[in-house]
Structures are given as C-alpha cells and as structure tokens.
Amino acid sequence: xxxxxPGRNRYYNGVGRQDTTRYSGRTAGNRPTVALVIVSVAVxxxxxxxxxxxDQDAESRPLIALDARWTVPFDTxxxxxxxxxxxxAYVPLKGxxxxxxxxxxxxxxxxVELETAFTPATGDGFAFAARDSLVMAFExxxxxxxxxxxxxxxxxxxxxxxxxxxxxxxxxxxxxxLRGQDGxxxxxxxxxxxxxVRPSAFGDRLYVGLNDGRVLALNRxxxxxxxxxxxxxxxxxxxxxxxQVVVGTRxxxxxxxxxxxxxxxxxxxxxxxxxxxxxADEDRIYFAALDNVLRALDRGNGNLRWxxxxxxxxxxxxxxxxxxxIVPTNxxxxxxxxxxxxxxxxxxxxxxxxxGVPFLRExxxxxxxxxxxxxxxxxxxxxxxxxxxxxxxxxxxxxxxKIGSN
Numbered sequence: 001x002x003x004x005x006p007g008r009n010r011y012y013n014g015v016g017r018q019d020t021t022r023y024s025g026r027t028a029g030n031r032p033t034v035a036l037v038i039v040s041v042a043v044x045x046x047x048x049x050x051x052x053x054x055d056q057d058a059e060s061r062p063l064i065a066l067d068a069r070w071t072v073p074f075d076t077x078x079x080x081x082x083x084x085x086x087x088x089a090y091v092p093l094k095g096x097x098x099x100x101x102x103x104x105x106x107x108x109x110x111x112v113e114l115e116t117a118f119t120p121a122t123g124d125g126f127a128f129a130a131r132d133s134l135v136m137a138f139e140x141x142x143x144x145x146x147x148x149x150x151x152x153x154x155x156x157x158x159x160x161x162x163x164x165x166x167x168x169x170x171x172x173x174x175x176x177x178l179r180g181q182d183g184x185x186x187x188x189x190x191x192x193x194x195x196x197v198r199p200s201a202f203g204d205r206l207y208v209g210l211n212d213g214r215v216l217a218l219n220r221x222x223x224x225x226x227x228x229x230x231x232x233x234x235x236x237x238x239x240x241x242x243x244q245v246v247v248g249t250r251x252x253x254x255x256x257x258x259x260x261x262x263x264x265x266x267x268x269x270x271x272x273x274x275x276x277x278x279x280a281d282e283d284r285i286y287f288a289a290l291d292n293v294l295r296a297l298d299r300g301n302g303n304l305r306w307x308x309x310x311x312x313x314x315x316x317x318x319x320x321x322x323x324x325x326i327v328p329t330n331x332x333x334x335x336x337x338x339x340x341x342x343x344x345x346x347x348x349x350x351x352x353x354x355x356g357v358p359f360l361r362e363x364x365x366x367x368x369x370x371x372x373x374x375x376x377x378x379x380x381x382x383x384x385x386x387x388x389x390x391x392x393x394x395x396x397x398x399x400x401x402k403i404g405s406n
Contacts, residue, residue, distance in 0.1 A: 013279045068351075135183065177189075197238060217260075270295070271293070355375065
C-alpha cells in the first residue's frame with residue numbers, strides 16, 4: 001500500500017513492504033534444497049561493468065543471477081504466507097505459532113503462540129496479526145504483545161498497513177481503520193462486501209476491490225467513499241499510481257482508471273484470469289495471466305510493448321527490480337525477464353513449488369539477500385545477487401608467453 005516518489009529507476013510493486021507475497025493458504029514440508037540458478041551467458045557478460053557500481057541503488061543495480069544464501073525448513077506447515085519488513089519474515093504456522101526469521105541469515109529471532117490463517121502485516125516497529133474478531137500488534141524485535149483490539153465482528157482476511165494506518169476487513173463488509181501505534185479505531189465504513197485483495201494507496205486515497213466486483217476510492221483519513229465502479233468480475237489485484245489505478249480481474253481483463261473519478265482510461269482483455277497485482281516502472285506496466293504470459297504495456301496509453309511466455313502458470317503477480325521483471329510460477333522456478341524487451345534473463349530454482357510472490361528487499365548492500373521466497377512445501381529461502389569479478393586483461397598467454405614480448 002505504500003507508494004514511491006516518482007523518478008527514474010523507481011518501481012511500483014504495489015504490494016507494500018509488509019506483504020509482498022500477498023496472502024493465501026499453503027501446504028507443508030521441511031526438506032531444505034540447494035538452489036540452482038540458470039544464467040544467460042550474454043546477460044552475465046553484459047552486466048559485469050554495472051555490477052561494480054557499488055554506489056547504485058539496490059533496486060536499479062542490474063541483476064545477473066540470484067543464488068540461495070540460506071534455507072529454513074519448518075516442522076509445521078505454514079498457515080499462510082509470511083509477512084515481511086526489511087529485516088524479518090513473520091511466518092504463521094498451523095501448529096499455533098508465529099515465528100520471526102532474520103532475512104540476513106535465516107536465524108529464528110523469536111516465537112509467540114498464535115493461531116491465525118492470515119498473513120501478518122508490518123510497520124512502525126510492529127508485526128500485526130488477526131484472528132477471529134481480534135487484531136493484535138507484536139514488537140518486531142522481541143515479539144512482545146504491544147496491544148490487542150476487538151473489531152466487533154468476524155474478520156474476513158488479513159490486515160493491511162500503510163503509513164500509520166491499519167485496515168481490517170470484516171465478514172459483514174465493514175472496513176475498520178486502526179492506528180498502528182495503539183490499535184485505536186480511526187474510522188469505520190460499511191462497504192457491503194469484504195475486500196477481495198489487499199488495498200493500494202497513493203497520496204490521501206485508498207483504493208479497494210471488493211468480493212462483489214466493485215472498485216472503490218476512499219479518503220484514507222476518514223474512510224469516506226469518493227467514487228465506485230463495478231467491473232462485474234472478481235478483482236485479483238490492484239496498483240495505485242499517481243496517474244492511474246490499475247486493476248486485474250478474474251474476467252480476463254486489466255483496467256486502468258482515472259485516480260480521481262470512475263472513468264476507464266483503457267482496458268485489456270487477455271486469455272485467462274489475471275494473476276495477482278500488476279507492477280510498474282516509469283515507462284511500462286507489467287502483469288501476468290493464467291494463459292502463462294507476462295505482458296508489458298505502455299504506461300501512458302496502455303499499448304502492448306512485449307509479451308513473454310512463461311514455462312508454467314504464474315503463482316502470483318510480477319515484481320520489478322534492477323533491470324528485470326521477476327515472476328514466480330507454479331513450479332520451483334522463479335523467472336527473471338529483461339524489463340526492456342521481455343527476453344529471459346535468468347531463472348532461480350527454489351527449494352520447492354513457489355506458492356506466492358516473493359519479497360524484494362531494498363537493502364543497498366550488494367551481497368545481502370534481496371529476494372525471499374516461500375515454497376508450498378514449507379521452506380523459506382533467501383537469495384542474494386551473484387557477483388563475479390570484472391574481466392581483466394591478460395598479461396601472458398597460456399604456456400607462459402608474455403603478451404607484447406618478441
């Protein structure tokens with residue numbers, strides 16, 4: 001739900017840092033697997049000079065490959081996808097635990113007793129969790145309970161955090177906004193249906209997609225409805241930008257709305273349901289669909305720029321980082337495609353079938369784990385960029401003959 005300041009090499013992944021992987025149930029497993037990475041030779045050689053630029057922003061630095069740095073298998077199946085901040089993954093387990101795992105080395109930082117089927121949210125130094133009619137906050141460093149708030153009805157999904165505000169969706173269609181610091185209720189808004197996907201925010205507006213196929217713009221501070229549009233289809237993901245709101249649906253369509261009114265700027269019909277939320281950079285909007293195709297559209301007019309055929313169905317929406325667009329599939333493969341052309345760049349082999357969109361860290365340290373992925377079998381993995389030394393001129397030929405000597 002957080003937005004970025006527009007600028008070159010800024011990417012709009014549209015899923016908030018607290019939950020880049022979104023939410024879904026998953027199955028269990030506890031066998032660690034060494035990750036293998038298949039790298040295009042052309043990309044490897046072409047990126048050597050760019051890799052040495054250590055002062056580049058982590059998200060704009062070209063990627064040539066990502067190698068597994070650590071793997072954490074769990075004895076109990078995860079009950080939902082993890083929530084993330086820049087340092088920790090918060091994994092809810094079916095055994096009734098919430099486990100905090102360091103993203104640097106995979107070390108378990110703390111555990112608390114908690115039964116929940118929802119992905120946690122993060123922000124302001126807390127991990128936020130929900131169960132039944134209760135929302136609670138845990139201190140991110142220690143796991144100590146900071147506050148607990150009853151929202152007055154059964155919760156229908158996970159909570160979402162954006163800039164101090166926590167949003168909870170109830171089964172009766174009421175949306176409840178809480179202060180992240182103390183759990184106090186800021187506003188309530190009866191929408192008539194629960195949220196279908198995580199909201200997306202830009203500026204003072206909160207955009208939501210409901211189970212009944214409506215898309216709404218709300219005032220973030222008060223919850224007041226600003227406009228409503230019915231797409232007549234289940235919403236699968238949304239991305240709020242400064243110039244438009246992009247919405248994917250199960251009706252095989254992607255819509256672009258005006259931010260300030262219920263007006264469709266353009267729409268695309270594709271061959272299958274749209275998978276998760278779109279992402280964007282300054283030039284293009286990217287989305288994946290269950291016809292196994294990743295598409296890039298012109299951000300200004302919605303015209304098709306390129307397509308890339310995926311080896312299997314995407315397990316969620318794409319991510320944009322460096323010079324690539326990353327797409328998880330319903331396999332052990334996480335593919336990376338060049339953002340400019342759609343050509344395959346490299347493939348990450350995860351510890352098992354990937355069950356959702358991985359998490360991208362914004363760490364500036366070149367060797368730190370950048371991508372965190374959860375397998376359906378229940379292993380959490382951290383992947384860091386591969387760094388090769390730049391090529392240097394030879395001073396001698398094989399056999400000992402010095403170059404330049406007679």
